[in-house]
Amino acid sequence: MSPALRIPVLAASVLAAGALIAQPTAAQPTAVAADPTAAVTAAMTARKPAVMAAPKIDITRRDGDWAFGTAVALGVPGTDRMPEGWLFLAERTPDGWRVALDGEPGFAGLAAEAPVVTEAEKPLFAQQNGLQAAGDFRTGMAMPWTTGQTWGMPGGPHGWSGTPTPWSSLDLAGGDQRVRAARGGTAYTMCKGWIRVVHDRGYATDYYHLWNNINVNGAAVAQGAYLGDTGTDVTCGGSAFGRHVHFALRQNSAYVGIAGHNVGKWVPQNGGAAYQGSALHGSTRVAAGGSVYNYGPLGFNQGVVDTNGGGTLNKRSGPGTGYGVVGSVADGATVTVSCSANGTSHTGRYGATTLWDRLSDGTWISDAYLWTGVNGPISGYC
CATH class of the missing domain: 2.30.30.40 (SH3 Domains)
Structure with a gap:
């Protein structure tokens, strides 16, 4: 592939990006409270989201002493402040409800024994703990639209909330405007306009600003499955000027720099500032504002x-x-x-x-x- 000069630079950027994410050190779930909603709120507060005036907590599954769902710290509509979101697991114990958010050490442990977690989800959640693909920038992903179509890339690599690093995201628009899963996985509706798909190898992808998004709670989706239409929805925070999908790459339950990864046989490249940059397919470079053809996923061999x-x-x-x-x-x-x-x-x-x-x-x-x-x-x- 790509000789030795390449990997150290990108690996350093990934590690630096990871350093920006608050990581709990406890091996057990991080919050205990009298009811699951209160325990989830406490766990969210411990993660110190930038904005959480009104946390949106949805318990989507209950089974006896167990609960599972989504937890979103709402952003501010009309600003760059995007919502932050997690999956959570809660178990009732004699001391109260204990909760772990995805990305915390206790989450995978709870998932392994929780009856509210499906057999398909358990290995995916286990892979979200630890650097599963260190030094390996293959994703097996297509661009998030129909293979064979050409869309625009109005925004090159930038952060989930605009300029802050890691620059995990691309703004994409055009074609038939139908947003599709970049790779197979398990899909969750985090919020109106926002779908997350958890993939294998520790990866996940986020799709925001959608209109007509699907409503799912751990549904299996194939690569190319319809998720919604490009839009300008900011119900849960952030801003959108012109319909598009805000597409972001996550690994190990945190946003990571998308530069250097392969998506649809293109390799995004950072620019001098957020929203600039480009994408490479072979020697062909398309700058932000240009058009990108979806070649489909690149096989691991x-x-x-x-x-x-x-x-x-x-x-x-x-x-x-x-x-x-x-x-x-x-x-x-x-x-x-x-x-x-x-x-x-x-x-x-x-x-x-x-x-x-x-x-x-x-x-x-x-x-x-x-x-x-x-x-x-x-x-x-x-």
């Missing part, structure tokens, strides 16, 4: 050819320039990698590497000219 300048890339009969040329592949093409080996060194967009990748047709290309999202082999060594 696939890469996008990036010649760092356009044109074509020679394919060789072995892992190095000492082997004969046996064809070529175009910049931006998707290729499948069978295995990798070391050979002659080459320098691409992200630095130098000696790694070569054997493609599914038996030919070889230098990993310096392939975006895979991993700093090393994605299908093992040959």
